Amino acid sequence: MGCNPELISAFLDSELDSIILTEVMDHLLRCDACGRTLDKLATVKSVVADRFFLPDPEDLTGSVMSAISNDHMESPSGGMIAFLKKIGIS
Ligand SMILES: [Zn+2]
Numbered sequence: 001m002g003c004n005p006e007l008i009s010a011f012l013d014s015e016l017d018s019i020i021l022t023e024v025m026d027h028l029l030r031c032d033a034c035g036r037t038l039d040k041l042a043t044v045k046s047v048v049a050d051r052f053f054l055p056d057p058e059d060l061t062g063s064v065m066s067a068i069s070n071d072h073m074e075s076p077s078g079g080m081i082a083f084l085k086k087i088g089i090s
Contacts, residue, residue, distance in 0.1 A: 001027050005037050012038070012045055025089065028080050035080040042083070 001007075001023050010016050011024045028034050 003027075003031060003034055003037075005034075005041075008034060008038050009041055012041055025084070029084075038080060038083070 004024075004027075007016070007020065007024050008028070011021065011028075016024060028038055
C-alpha cells in the first residue's frame with residue numbers, strides 16, 4: 001500500500017479490520033513520512049481525548065490513548081516501534 005493519512009487516523013481510532021491493520025502497520029514501520037503523520041495525529045487525538053472523555057482501560061482505544069500520553073510525556077518523538085511496543089502490538 002501507499003501513504004494514506006486516512007488509514008493512519010483509522011488505525012489510531014481502532015477502526016481497521018485485521019487484514020487492513022496488518023498492511024497499515026507494515027507500512028508505518030517502513031515509512032518515515034507516515035511515522036511522522038502518526039505522531040502528529042496521535043498528539044492531536046490524545047489532546048482531544050483528554051479534553052472530552054476518559055478512556056476505558058479495558059478498551060484498545062484506551063490502551064492506545066494512555067500509551068500516547070505516556071509517550072508524549074516522556075519523549076515526544078518516541079518513534080513508531082517504541083509506540084507499538086507500548087500499546088502491546090509489536
Ligand atoms: Zn507512507
